[in-house]
Amino acid sequence: MSRMNKRILAIYYSQSGQMEEIIDTFTSPLTEAGAEVEKVVIRPLEDYDFPWTGSRFFSVMPSCVLSIPTALEPLIFKQEKYDLIILGYQPWFLSPSIPSNSLLQNNQFKTLLKGTPVVAISAARNMWLNAYVRVRNSLKEAGANLVGNVALVDKHPNVVSFITIFYWMLSGKKERYLNIFPKPGVAEEDIANTETFGKIVADHLQNNTLDTLQDELLKQNAVVINYSLMFTEARAKPIFAVWAKIISKRKNQAPWLVAFKYYLFIALFLGAPVLLTLDAIFLKPFSSKRIKANKLKYLQVNN
Numbered sequence: 001m002s003r004m005n006k007r008i009l010a011i012y013y014s015q016s017g018q019m020e021e022i023i024d025t026f027t028s029p030l031t032e033a034g035a036e037v038e039k040v041v042i043r044p045l046e047d048y049d050f051p052w053t054g055s056r057f058f059s060v061m062p063s064c065v066l067s068i069p070t071a072l073e074p075l076i077f078k079q080e081k082y083d084l085i086i087l088g089y090q091p092w093f094l095s096p097s098i099p100s101n102s103l104l105q106n107n108q109f110k111t112l113l114k115g116t117p118v119v120a121i122s123a124a125r126n127m128w129l130n131a132y133v134r135v136r137n138s139l140k141e142a143g144a145n146l147v148g149n150v151a152l153v154d155k156h157p158n159v160v161s162f163i164t165i166f167y168w169m170l171s172g173k174k175e176r177y178l179n180i181f182p183k184p185g186v187a188e189e190d191i192a193n194t195e196t197f198g199k200i201v202a203d204h205l206q207n208n209t210l211d212t213l214q215d216e217l218l219k220q221n222a223v224v225i226n227y228s229l230m231f232t233e234a235r236a237k238p239i240f241a242v243w244a245k246i247i248s249k250r251k252n253q254a255p256w257l258v259a260f261k262y263y264l265f266i267a268l269f270l271g272a273p274v275l276l277t278l279d280a281i282f283l284k285p286f287s288s289k290r291i292k293a294n295k296l297k298y299l300q301v302n303n
């Protein structure tokens with residue numbers, strides 16, 4: 001294959017280094033093919049200390065859900081225009097993380113986005129659908145052309161990854177909790193496999209066929225929709241919005257954030273299984289068309 005003469009911007013935020021590892025792996029085939037890959041890390045002026053404490057973790061919920069941006073260190077780009085932008089982001093509280101959301105609201109970045117193809121890549125625990133829709137809408141508003149999406153998740157059962165992610169976020173160690181639980185976050189093999197997705201992007205960029213990129217990525221399972229998680233996230237989204245609005249109006253938010261924390265535990269361990277059971281009996285068997293249409297909404301890059 002001839003060397004490709006393309007300029008690519010890969011921009012992302014990462015606390016634990018997971019997204020950094022993903023971006024490095026994902027972009028390696030592009031660099032190998034000869035593209036110039038410029039990596040830019042988003043840095044909030046006041047960054048969030050990692051690892052988190054429990055109360056700080058929950059304290060960012062209202063700003064995440066209500067899309068309130070934070071100030072970023074000045075963004076420095078070598079070029080005025082790129083052939084492709086790769087955006088790595090992570091969901092926080094079913095929303096784009098505050099640093100990612102702040103980037104999407106940044107005028108300098110929006111100017112770069114205009115008329116530029118974008119590939120988005122997210123690394124979540126397992127609930128990324130609502131954050132993706134919001135990222136996709138922001139990209140569209142900025143006039144970007146979203147051509148591909150890769151959604152990486154922790155594939156362990158929902159309650160297991162809920163426990164292990166807290167261990168990870170509060171200890172800073174991406175390790176097995178108590179030596180009983182599996183490793184938290186996106187599995188090493190799934191991170192390694194992003195190289196395959198990067199190769200597909202390289203081919204499509206080289207051959208000017210970015211319009212069929214997402215179909216190809218989907219064939220390689222770059223996005224997989226889990227029905228129970230889709231169901232749970234759809235129920236949680238409006239409830240999070242109500243909590244965020246109530247909490248953001250309080251002078252003393254601490255007790256409300258504690259209440260939200262307990263709500264979250266109860267909703268996940270009790271509410272979700274009950275609703276999922278009722279759904280499996282009364283709704284799901286008669287909704288296959290609607291479910292298929294819903295899934296399609298999240299598999300596609302256009303809305």
Ligand SMILES: Cc1cc2nc3c(=O)[nH]c(=O)nc-3n(C[C@H](O)[C@H](O)[C@H](O)COP(=O)(O)O)c2cc1C
Nearest residue numbers: 014015016019090091092093094123124125126127
């Ligand atoms: C405050 C906070 C909220 C999070 N909320 C979600 C969520 O709603 N859904 C989800 O799948 N993952 C959630 N995660 C996990 C992140 O998406 C991500 O996988 C993890 O923080 C590692 O990202 P990193 O690249 O910054 O290290 C959350 C993480 C943090 C820190």
